[in-house]
Amino acid sequence: MKERNPLRDAVQIALSASVAATVTAPVALAADDDVAEQDTVTVTGSRIKRVDIETPLPVTTISREDIDSSGEISVAEVLRGSTFNSFGSFRQSSGSSAQSQSTVSLRGLGATRTLVLLDGRRIAGSPTFGSGSAQNLNTIPLAAVERIEVLRDGASAVYGSDAIGGVVNVILRKDYEGVNLAAGIGRPTSEGGDEENFSITAGVSSGKGNITFSLDHAAQDIIFNADRDFSDVGLSSFGFPGTMWIDGVGRVSDPRCPSGIDTDGDGVGDEPDPNAGTDANGVDLGSSVLRDTRCRYNYAGVSANEASIERDSFFVNSNYEINDSVSFFARGIVSRTESFGRYAPTPVVGGNPFAPTMSADNPNNPTRPGALLLADFPGFDQGQFGVFPAGATDFSQWDTDGDGAADIDCGANPDGACEITSIWYRNVPGGFRDSLVENVMIDGLVGLQGSNDWFGGSDWEVGLQHSSQTNADTTRGLVITPILQESIDSGAFDIFAVNGPTDPNVAQQSIHEGFHNEETRIIAADGAISFDVAQMANGSVPIAVGFDYRDEKFSQDYDGLQNAGAVTGSAGGEDITGARAAYAVYGEVAIPVLDNLEVDLKIRRDHYNDFGNATTPQLSI
Template sequence: MNCKTTKLRDAISFALAVGTVSATGVGAAFAQEASSDQTTTLNRIEVTGSRIKRTDIETAAPITTITRADIEAAGELSVSDFLRNNVYNSFGSTRESSGSATGSQATINLRGLGSAYTLVLIDGRRMTNSGALAGGAANINMIPTSAVERIEILREGAGAVYGSDAIGGVVNIILRKDYEGMNVTASYETSSEAGPDGNTLSVSGGISSDRGNVTFVLDHQQRDMMFNRDVRDKIPAALWTAGLSPYNSSATFLGGAGLQSVANCDQFENSIRISATRCAFDHGATSANESSLRRNALFVNGNYNLTESTQFFFRALNSETRSLGVYASAPVDNGGRGPGLLPTISATNPFNPFGEAGTLYYRFTPLGTRDSIRQDKQREYMVGLNGSNEWFGGADWEVSLGHGLNSQNSVNYNYGIGSTLQQLIDSGSFNPFDPTHASVAANAGRIGHTVFVESQMRSVTGDGHISFDLFEMPAGAVGFVTGFEYRDDRFTQTYDAQSAARNVFGSAGAGGEGERSYYAAYFEALFPIFESLDVTLAGRYDSYNDLGSKFSPRVSLEFRPLDELLFRGTWGKGFRAPTLVDMYGDSSSTNLNSPPVNTLSPPHAGGDELACAALTAVRTATGDAAYQPYPVNPCTSSGQYTWLVSSNPNLTPEESTNWGLGVVWSPTADLSFALDYYDVELENVIGTVPRALAFRNGDAGVPGYGVTRGAPITAPNGTVLPGAPNLILLPTDNGALQTARGLDFEASWRFQTDSLGTFNTKLAWSHQLEYDFTPIAAGTIERAGTATFPEDRGQLALNWTGGIYNFGVITNYIGSSSNGTAATTLPSWTTFDVQAGVSLPWKAKISVGARNVTNKDAPINNALFGFPFYSNTLYNMYGRMMYMKYEQNF
């Protein structure tokens, strides 16, 4: 089609041609000076957030485009590492953490709303979510880096286009297609400090004919494990001691006098004396901080022209990862009577040196560390037809069928059966106070247990749409698209019989299964009201077999008073369906921290108010401010307790309202600025009740709540204190509220010289104006700027290309944050990444670089984090990571 171009449209066409539209985290287009009456033939393209093809990339929706060159310039090992550093991943996101059910997983979390509120697409269609993440989010570790052509990030909700989950934004990972030739790329990276070594190897190729193309990618990636002991020198000794656990290989005894250890407790491996009467276990000496990860993937993309107007296309992605996580030997948090119910010992037991009955905080060490081997598989298959015909005066259409499968098999060694251990203790056949005693080794095999977990998320999909010009208006044709989508999801998660019966200690989680299907119908219409004003209306109707139906509308405006100036605005509704686990999963036990009572004011008081009040009264009565009989001080320490989280079949969808305003100014062909305001409001948010409320209602006997405590503790003055909490029920429900508001700023400048090469400067900055959360049945918490919720993230990329050489520097910034005191303040974190490359005469290129070249340590804070005292969703402890990459084209 012929269309009259504006300066901005010419600029976009030029920028696409030279590959300079976007930067690392920057997606503003360049403007180009052109005659206002110039007429050019431009191809219409479809961008993320709209199904109407158009010539303008800058639309009413704010989109950041990340090119393949941007990913390569950052020198990151994986797509997940690259996206974790993106400024719109506001508060960080999950990485492959050892000792966690997410040990092989990585997610993206736009606006900090949670990974479940960021929709991940592959080539514009939903990526099958992870079974290991309960079907709630996609595992982007499964994406082979070398298969990625570009990534488009829609920085606002898009429920009217994509349906559920597209609330915080949309990440569209667009894979390579129509490639010709052959490329082999290999890289290796290593750290000057504690960071894990890694390597990649990929082979990419493509064959074309006059009727079609087949593109393939073979991709291998490997990263080693990082142990906590590798970062020990980064953590002050006092903090390391604060992270020690009362669950010890020489059991810590809880009786009437509080916690005590045997006299020789410090003679055993990793058992550290912390007072005259107590030892604690150094779990950091043996546990890993991050899991190892090895991925192998095959990707094939093809198309074939059946006729001049009809094309067949297909895509297949087969990705497999294997990860190993190592965690400290298992704490016996299940004494055979259920999760959180610790083992006990009688006063007459021959191995009991304390002369009274008590509870044991015991760690089962004879079998060694808990080792978890996880094998993940991602299968994404899709076939379809697209084409054009003369319907409605000229229409484009597309239909497709897809099948997705994400599965994980997890084998977890060196756990144990609590009831067997308790029976052995009761019979006097097992000494829990001496890990070197003959009875321990003799019975280790009887107690030990291997946990097997299988998780699977399966999706079957069908979709189609047709687009055409609906009618003519004075300013142009009304573009229109309508379509349908069908999806059937099935989730299953199964545990071995002992784990399912909750007989295993040192392990958490639960099985469950569910199936859901839905169909959707949608439309989108673009009205050119004037030459300078476009209005787009969109709507989507989703009907679920178990949740009813939802309608999501959207209105957007684009106003161009000048060729180089765009004002834009959007308003829309969205929703997020409860996951199948939220509704149908088995109750699961998990270990979670609860904030101390004295650090927060009502209604956000911390966890164990009952114990804190009783302890405070005893201290006042006796004058002994140091008296502390509990494993964790309920008044001043962030205690980790065992919680039983329940599903709820009566949950309803969460609802969102998104709106935004923005301006894009491109005064010259090589200079562009964009400023956008976003506003997200979430209602009916699904979550667990506040942990303080769970404690309070459980102690009060409110139906649906409960706190199971150990034996009462007798204080020195005879006062009976409530026992330590062993298990707390944590119900799930609708009712929380979430608000996020902020500003995004992007700028790019391209400076080309005749003799000194080309310089590119690109900036992205995101600022949180407001980030409020109102838990169920509680008051609002203002989180923006508080610790782990930084108000600012920024990224500045400076690149130079001259002949066969290139050089670049990327500055990454995470702002400071504080809970209002010096003890709860995190400083800002700024790192610098550098890369230099040279192209060689034999169609090769060598690149060398370093991430975090100044070797900046992550912020450490024991008042905010448990061991190892930093947030690995926001930061890493890799130190300076140096790498080399070699590319060979054929």
């Protein structure tokens, strides 16, 4: 639970200079002139500019005041607690290439069907999610946000097919005057997750235009699973000590695996005992527990739940009045997000694509008579699945079915040892899997907008945009499977610590630091015009038509070993490069049927050079 810190509310240091001017208008020369001209606005989900912002669309607005009072430090956190996000969203979950990412899902349809816009325009999507099909909210600087409009309805006929779940339109600050400094800290009641943020926002205006900019820094510390009661235990089949498969016998746990703590009173340990210490060979027993014939590892004891995240961003927004009917506008954002996450040491998989094995004549084979003496692991819970007959002295004499005879009896093999055909093992000697992820978003927009007498009076706008996002992921502690198997076969790597503690230097020889780079990029152009086509008894009939064009590119590359499938501990992947072009034209008309009833008709025609065509109509009342 997050504890409200007074600095979150009180340290809002505002040095603002507001300019207010009172102008006495000339005496009206005609009765019609005393009606002040009102600005028109465009509401999310519609391309029509209106004086009356009420539309048939279900739009929720989160104001700047709402954002400030929430105490949150990111757009993702502001949206995550909203009712329209009732089906949840992705947060910066530790231990993956997406650990620095946060998304929003409207109406439970998923992040790839929820469109996120900046000032009504697309930005490059995160390359981590479906080749850029979802946007990373953590790249948007919160200090630059004026308000957030959420359309809780599909808008494919306006923005395209990926808006079927709804639209989140982040409106950025413009025409700001003065200087505002803000800082805050947050301290949860539990360990981890400390927050801090600092921002400066400033703007200056002239008679012709305005320039607004902001610098924003925000950070949140890592949260470990062990520091939360609901996540401090999570058992994996891949343990340390490990579990082996012996043909003719089945799955057999390393006998040093401790029985753990019985928390539910059924006589069987179900949680590791952190005070279990080490065995005679120096094997740490505090993170493992014997359950269901497997030595299971408590990965939650060392892994993180939420990755740390640190964001620095710069934003600038400007406009300039060229003449009475045409204005120039430009916007730029540079945002860098860095995240650190931790996974438990790499599990060496028993099964496809890699199952480490051990031959019967391996000097480190634990089934060799005399290799593991019962005196070295007195805490082994025999009663769970098998016993040692009277007089038994070592692990090879284990009777798993209770018939009085040793089952791990491979006398036909050298030294009486059994061949181990697969091993479930956690590479604890190799260290944690630590991930460092860096995201960079660069977005630039220029355009012209204006009003003129075309079609009896119209508003128009054209824009040109370049937007890109990169994701660089470096993960330590992965395992190169061929090297691990070679070190087992040669006897250099004593994976079961039969002959003493595992040499960490040998374990490190199979460790790999992998990298994974991704990028999405769009170059876009768009234009729209809106005007009234008719006058009805209940008001005018406005129409909007427009086009947009996008040139999209996606690429990803992995290091050579991950590309070749020679590494375990990460999903890996193939090097991919792809591109496509998308064109669209659209139209919209609003018909005032009654004073309080409006019918909106929309249609959009998309063409993709790699897919084909799509036509999307929509009717709103």
